[in-house]
Amino acid sequence: MRGNHALAEAAVRSGCRYYFGYPITPQNEVPEYMSERLSKLEDGVFIQAESEIASIHMVIGASMAGGRAMTSSSSPGISLKQEGISFLAALELPAVIVNMTRGSPGLGNIAPAQSDYFQATRGGGHGDYRTIVLGPNSCQELADLTYKAFDLADEYRTPVVILGDGMLGQMMEPVELPPEVQIKKLPHKDWTLTGAKGRPSRFIRSLLLDPFEEEEHNWKLMRKYERITKEEVSWETFFADDARLMVVAFGIAARIAKGAIKRMRDEGLKVGLIRPISLWPFPSKAIKELTKKVRHFFVFEMNMGQMLEDVKLALEGNGEVHFYGRPGGIILTPLEISRVISSYYYQKKLG
């Protein structure tokens, strides 16, 4: 299955019945798939909105009504959605936002990139908030993490971002799809706006004119983020046990790095990988833990060094960090990145 299709099908199977989008390459297969898939469901709603801004606010409306809602876009379109993402965070509404990142800034191009890491993991819009950010590295993970994203969004009442890229969205791989959830069996939401029938009326707002009330709301969000940081960190390691050099990479860059590491292992280089899967919350402890055995860290990203900052924060001055990045939509081959990594490996006299 194509990555964008796997993601869209997994969303529907996770109970997403409301999709609002706007065309932008390289994610057009998501709205195309959703338009057909949701039209065939009695309770499915697909709208091609007039703008990214409108589509994220349609998501807000459907989410207030209690539905599982999603929108997808790519870098410039995600910038437009930031207003709504800030509101989703403030209003404590669940939603899933997919970013199939492309070369940027500005219009950039339509080639795969990872240059929206900062925007995604720091909140992105105005205000002191975070979104859960998941970074898949295969079509299977696009499906699995999207499926999981809806549960996380509902559980924490917070927007969840799937941070993919143009390559993941476009490539084709075999995918085992998750089972269809029964929407009626999903946990009850006691905060939705459905008309005040048999209960007191409710309102959902983010305007808190009293600074003390706004401060308390910020603390409330922060306590939620602390809970997420405790419960929802995920990562994987690859050839980590005896590694003398650890590569840190996420998403498609980690996939490329894996190929490079296999190649280097064949040549006897003790190189391993740690791949953050949840980009926020970031697996800081797991990375720090590695310094008990490893001193050298090689951060590889398809940007100018964004996750690099989180790695440095995680290491707290322990270990040596080296960065290699290619921005603008350049896709390195495993061979190319293996050359860069092994040259560093020998330079540091690790083997």
Place this chain on the structure above:
Amino acid sequence: MKKVFSRPKSLKKTPFHYCPGCGHSILHRIIGEVIDEMNLQERIIGIPPAGCAVLAYLYFDIDMGEASHGRGAALATGMKRALPDRIVFTYQGDGDIAAIGTAETIHAAARGENFSTIFVNNGVYGMTGGQMAPTTILGQTTTTSPGGRKQKRDGFPVNLSEMLAVAKGSAYIERTAVNSPANILKTKKAIAKAFRIQAEGYGFSLIEVLSPCPTNWKMEPIEACKWIDDVMAVHYPLGVLKDVTGDKRDAH
């Protein structure tokens, strides 16, 4: 003794914060009356704007969900599509709907989204202190149109309701005012009709209400009400701009 006047039950017992002579209080009350009379309290959801009426959820005893500035129509679209058997309405000011939210509103109307909008036109950005609005008429002085709105500097005002009447998906567009008892009653009827049209599934409905803002117009309330008749309604004529139902029940 017979009780002839009381607070609608769909309004909370909270005093309005609006300025003396402001149209919002009247409008809130008549919307409350319509909700009561049509027995909608348990199946209506309101979407207040960013603007003077942002605190509407403190006054209406119904479910309400805040929209950011201009996005009411998009939010209502998502909500109504998710809850097609409820009544959904947005309550928006002129800056909200006719400037920043123009795209959302026009496209919701074009798609024939089946919700209703109460569009309060007072020709200024009230909450931010009386700046020029998209509906500020030529010659009208505001804090950002000193010496009066000039076409060369500020451009022409937007007649949004006329534009929306052209949209194929709009079902009912009417312009009313809340500057006299007769106009208030007409407004109330128009709102009831908009909700009824929505319940019957005709599509997008909008009531534009010319509303006094004595504070920012720098007028006495009575003078402001007169100004609506004498000046504002000349630029924004009252009446039905579109009605696809051919429904004469509510003719006035």
